Amino acid sequence: MRFLLAKDLRILRRSPLLVSLLVIYPLLIAVLVGLALSKGPDKPRVAILNELPVTGGTITFGGTKVDPADYGRRLFASIVPVTVHSRAEAERRVRDGDVLAAIIVPADLVQRLQRTITLSGTGPKPTVEVLYNAEDPVKQQFVQSTIDARVADLNKAVSTKLTQVAAGYLNILLSGGKFSLLGSDFDILGLKRSKALVDSVLTRTPRGSPDREALQRVSAFAQLAISNLGLSDVVLGSLATPVKVDQQIVRGRRTPLDTYAVAVAVTLSLMLVCVLLASGMLALEREEHAFARLVRGLVSREALLAEKVVLAAGCAATTALLMTAGISAFVSLDWGRFPLWVAALGAGGLAFGALGVAIGALAREVRAASLLAILLALPIAFLALVPSGAVATGLYDAIRVISALFPFRPALDAADAALNDTGGLGTALAHLAALLVGWAIVARVALQRFS
Amino acid sequence: MSAAATEDGPALQARAVTRRFGDREALRGVSFAAARGETLAIIGPNGAGKTTLLSILGGVLAPTSGEVSRDPRDVGWVPQQPAVYGKLTVAENLRLFARLEKVADPDAVVARMLEQTGLADRAGDELGTLSGGNRQRVNIAAGLLADPDVLLLDEPSSSLDPRQRARLWEFVGALARAGTAVVFTTHNVAEAERFADRVLVLADGELLFTGTPAALHDAVGSQQADFEAAFVAFLRARGH
Ligand SMILES: Nc1ncnc2c1ncn2[C@@H]1O[C@H](COP(=O)(O)OP(=O)(O)OP(=O)(O)O)[C@@H](O)[C@H]1O
Ligand SMILES: [Mg+2]
Numbered sequence: 001m002r003f004l005l006a007k008d009l010r011i012l013r014r015s016p017l018l019v020s021l022l023v024i025y026p027l028l029i030a031v032l033v034g035l036a037l038s039k040g041p042d043k044p045r046v047a048i049l050n051e052l053p054v055t056g057g058t059i060t061f062g063g064t065k066v067d068p069a070d071y072g073r074r075l076f077a078s079i080v081p082v083t084v085h086s087r088a089e090a091e092r093r094v095r096d097g098d099v100l101a102a103i104i105v106p107a108d109l110v111q112r113l114q115r116t117i118t119l120s121g122t123g124p125k126p127t128v129e130v131l132y133n134a135e136d137p138v139k140q141q142f143v144q145s146t147i148d149a150r151v152a153d154l155n156k157a158v159s160t161k162l163t164q165v166a167a168g169y170l171n172i173l174l175s176g177g178k179f180s181l182l183g184s185d186f187d188i189l190g191l192k193r194s195k196a197l198v199d200s201v202l203t204r205t206p207r208g209s210p211d212r213e214a215l216q217r218v219s220a221f222a223q224l225a226i227s228n229l230g231l232s233d234v235v236l237g238s239l240a241t242p243v244k245v246d247q248q249i250v251r252g253r254r255t256p257l258d259t260y261a262v263a264v265a266v267t268l269s270l271m272l273v274c275v276l277l278a279s280g281m282l283a284l285e286r287e288e289h290a291f292a293r294l295v296r297g298l299v300s301r302e303a304l305l306a307e308k309v310v311l312a313a314g315c316a317a318t319t320a321l322l323m324t325a326g327i328s329a330f331v332s333l334d335w336g337r338f339p340l341w342v343a344a345l346g347a348g349g350l351a352f353g354a355l356g357v358a359i360g361a362l363a364r365e366v367r368a369a370s371l372l373a374i375l376l377a378l379p380i381a382f383l384a385l386v387p388s389g390a391v392a393t394g395l396y397d398a399i400r401v402i403s404a405l406f407p408f409r410p411a412l413d414a415a416d417a418a419l420n421d422t423g424g425l426g427t428a429l430a431h432l433a434a435l436l437v438g439w440a441i442v443a444r445v446a447l448q449r450f451s
Numbered sequence: 452m453s454a455a456a457t458e459d460g461p462a463l464q465a466r467a468v469t470r471r472f473g474d475r476e477a478l479r480g481v482s483f484a485a486a487r488g489e490t491l492a493i494i495g496p497n498g499a500g501k502t503t504l505l506s507i508l509g510g511v512l513a514p515t516s517g518e519v520s521r522d523p524r525d526v527g528w529v530p531q532q533p534a535v536y537g538k539l540t541v542a543e544n545l546r547l548f549a550r551l552e553k554v555a556d557p558d559a560v561v562a563r564m565l566e567q568t569g570l571a572d573r574a575g576d577e578l579g580t581l582s583g584g585n586r587q588r589v590n591i592a593a594g595l596l597a598d599p600d601v602l603l604l605d606e607p608s609s610s611l612d613p614r615q616r617a618r619l620w621e622f623v624g625a626l627a628r629a630g631t632a633v634v635f636t637t638h639n640v641a642e643a644e645r646f647a648d649r650v651l652v653l654a655d656g657e658l659l660f661t662g663t664p665a666a667l668h669d670a671v672g673s674q675q676a677d678f679e680a681a682f683v684a685f686l687r688a689r690g691h
Pocket of ligand 1: 475
């Protein structure tokens with residue numbers, strides 16, 4: 001077997017184009033997938049047309065000044081704002097694809113907001129216009145959801161501010177204090193001090209006096225109001241945010257997305273190099289007609305399969321380890337876990353190698369084997385990456401079963417566990433061992449009609 | 452020469468060998484024996500089952516029924532299509548198979564084979580860069596590495612030039628004189644007449660004739676000009 005291994009390595013060394021393709025292609029795919037996974041879309045460029053009069057900046061209510069620019073900043077936190085100066089310019093930029101969308105803030109926004117807040121009228125609601133390009137449904141979806149989310153944030157911020165102000169009013173009613181309206185200051189007595197006044201008058205009112213009974217009723221009402229208005233902050237607060245979101249991860253990963261992307265990228269490379277190499281090198285034995293010479297007593301079919309699996313796993317795991325080392329320059333990885341990386345990538349390589357020789361034995365020709373390897377491996381990988389909840393439950397169960405029959409999912413779990421300490425390495429390794437045996441049996445059966 | 456070679460019994464014997472590929476019967480109960488030092492030619496039309504028979508004798512294919520007397524490891528096998536690696540050099544190919552055959556001194560054997568096949572000056576060239584004939588010579592050399600008692604050659608001369616063909620038969624003759632039983636197939640029936648002690652005529656998986664070339668000539672009458680014409684007439688008389 002060692003002679004065969006040396007022979008295959010020599011053949012590979014003399015096929016530099018094939019080897020560089022075998023290394024570069026998976027690396028490219030892995031890097032692309034890694035990038036796609038680790039980075040959300042960049043902040044979209046959005047045109048902003050601000051028609052607010054330069055001076056009409058602030059809203060005043062209940063003596064509190066609110067600067068809409070504060071809210072503007074919140075709105076702009078998740079976009080790159082591009083200032084435009086006319087509606088026509090905004091439309092043109094959206095049409096040209098220069099910006100993803102345009103937001104038009106009308107001149108009367110502040111007045112309308114003021115009217116809504118002071119409850120003085122039932123005029124039109126404050127409205128912000130959004131223009132976007134709907135030619136790309138994915139983009140449109142993205143813009144819509146981004147803006148919806150921002151507008152929800154803004155609404156929440158405004159309503160929080162409103163309830164703060166309302167609570168402030170109530171507090172003045174309760175405890176008394178200064179209150180300014182239309183430029184004049186008022187001193188409000190407040191319920192607590194009113195009750196104190198009433199109570200002190202009460203002590204001086206003779207029993208049986210009709211005034212005393214009336215004053216007692218006023219005092220009792222004041223007490224009731226004081227006790228209940230004390231809760232107003234809480235009650236109003238819950239109105240501003242009726243549903244509070246408390247996020248908790250119940251199950252699943254806790255590692256940052258980019259280290260998971262490393263595991264995906266490395267596993268993809270491992271798979272492609274391994275499956276292509278194992279299937280191609282086995283099919284090559286037949287194409288060179290050497291298979292017949294080998295198996296007539298020189299080498300058993302089992303040893304030949306084992307040699308190809310070891311060859312592919314060794315080459316692919318080495319490539320994957322080098323790739324991991326390269327990535328560690330950009331993403332921080334724990335080198336203390338290196339032996340675990342080797343274990344995970346080695347086991348993954350062996351299982352992929354077994355799948356590869358099965359493909360090689362079934363396809364029997366190098367070109368057909370490579371094609372079959374790619375046709376089979378990529379969909380399996382993408383299926384294994386489908387997150388739960390993205391598809392219907394029944395379909396997801398089917399995907400899980402299919403994924404479990406191929407080494408990608410467990411190899412990814414093993415790589416993730418080894419790289420990111422997510423746990424479950426033992427289970428993944430056992431799964432890979434089972435797949436190694438299973439696919440080796442398929443390969444051995446397929447080899448029956450090989451020569 | 453391995454200890455398994457017996458002085459009196461045949462070097463190789465096939466008994467009622469049958470091979471089926473699905474519904475097609477490629478061989479139907481073929482029996483024959485080859486003595487030590489004897490050269491046997493198997494001739495017959497395309498698809499007669501010659502390659503199938505040699506593959507079974509060489510242990511590459513299992514017979515559907517029937518048996519072969521020799522362990523394939525004692526048999527040298529030279530397939531119709533060169534079974535060597537295009538990306539390895541001539542010497543590397545021979546050394547690999549010598550090691551896999553577990554010969555005592557691989558390097559010495561490789562040097563001897565390079566000498567015998569006249570390929571010493573091409574030893575460092577990759578097989579893929581060689582001409583078809585030279586590749587066939589390496590293929591033959593690979594079958595001879597273990598110095599087998601029985602040598603099976605499937606159309607060994609088909610891609611050789613006349614000079615190389617002469618060298619091949621000279622070489623095969625020397626092996627036979629040294630006691631090796633040689634079984635070869637060929638479409639060049641004149642070669643069979645010249646170099647074989649006996650010919651086996653195979654058609655449609657059936658063994659139609661076993662005997663000397665002269666006996667085959669006699670079987671169809673003496674009006675045929677040469678052996679090839681006699682062979683064709685024989686096949687026609689048997690409905691092929
Ligand atoms: N692996 C196979 N699967 C199916 N049929 C086969 C296989 N190998 C050979 N055959 C069939 O068996 C028959 C004998 O084939 P074989 O190659 O032995 O003929 P041959 O005498 O060597 O022919 P040629 O002179 O063309 O080399 C043919 O009909 C062929 O189609
Ligand atoms: Mg043939």
